[in-house]
Amino acid sequence: MAKVVKEPLPGRYPVSYGEVELLRDLDRPYGWVLCSGGVPQSYVDLADPTYLDFEYVQLMGTVIDVLPGGPLDVVHVGGGAFTLPRYVAATRPGSRQIVIEPDEGLVQLVREQLGLRSVPRLKVRITDGRRGATGIEDASADLVVLDAFTGAIMPVELATTEYLADIARILRPGGTLLVNAADGKGLMFARRLVATLRRAFRHVLLLAEPGVLRGRRFGNLILVGSARELPVDRLVRSAAGGLTQARCVHGEALVNFVAGAAPIRDGEPVVAPVPPPDVFGH
Template structure:
């Protein structure tokens, strides 16, 4: 079972730490305050989609930072959160209550099983931000997984996935290959140091069956606090390198993060 705790800062925001690693930051008074770079990147993609309520399935919940953001920026959005750690969900509900009038439904399910139970063409976006033992689970990296996500998405819907890798990007290259097989219009967002292969870190992958609204994503990412770049097409393939898609038979979790949590591996 994962261990978690809440740390409140001087501004009234709360960081949720899971197994000693910061997983979520929530400000109950300002849901648009996103302090983690990868969370800003996830939100940039959500913001680029057509205005109005958005049906979102979140794989991984923690403190539900992005569901709160979507509810605030797109009131009335029907959202499903697949979070297998029921104890964490209960603690979050107690310490950081969800806003009134929300349409966020939390299901105590793992991502693979939860998505498999969803109807075809039922989500405008699927957001994957799921870590177990501080790693993306293997079953959320395979080509078969991405095929099921593609089934669930509406035409033009997007998959947005937070993953993490070593500076060589070998793991994420294989994840991207599986994603591109089923959602061929792809992009990735990461901080500049990560693209330069200087350190371990997060990359956000984006995929769709139709062309992505990348101009809007680029503008939003450019406003972020962390210097970051959006890459697509041949530029993205060069940046990641080639990779053979993972399958359910050979998929492995993403590499573990540095230990202790406040130390980054730097090349």
């Protein structure tokens, strides 16, 4: 169990790009929720960094857990409250991590209120995802986590063929890309994003809850890409047996999911999905 340095102060805080809110979890004594624009963005348990509250983050943790054992070199595009960097540091001691996050005010808030300084071997680069990736060395990462949102919307410039080619450059030959996306009815953005990943990586799969996969509700989809074969059987079992009860779509089923959707390219007039107003209880 991690040592809690100090008690955070709940409330609203100005950051570089607007305002965020820190909320206490009344069910867990050290649990905190970071909200942006009224949208729950991150959850951290300051006493237990291995506790992942959001269902989509649990799925991302499932993927991280099936990667080869030992420390990892990780690049995170998108910081939030640094939930996954904390998780990797706790479950893979000795890991080296870089977080690319454009909101300097948010990073400072997380440092001051949510104990970010306690995470070992972590570097933060204050820049956007496109510029930040260009500054990362070739073949230097075992894992890249792409989890960048403006409110509840994924920036389209981080979903293009050109950008994912740059991410592929950063990864070692056996490295893995882990992407958090969100979509709703029809899943057209998700289908195009999967098609984009399939241009950059030989092996691709998708994890999501059945209701989201059927387009019945807006939600998160976790995409995984690698040049090496992925541990599909383990991911199928882990996803189905976890708290989230997700499906793992791969192989011919993934080809059918894409259904001829075109990859996303720089400059295309693509609009990322916007969640319905009732998704977050508004």
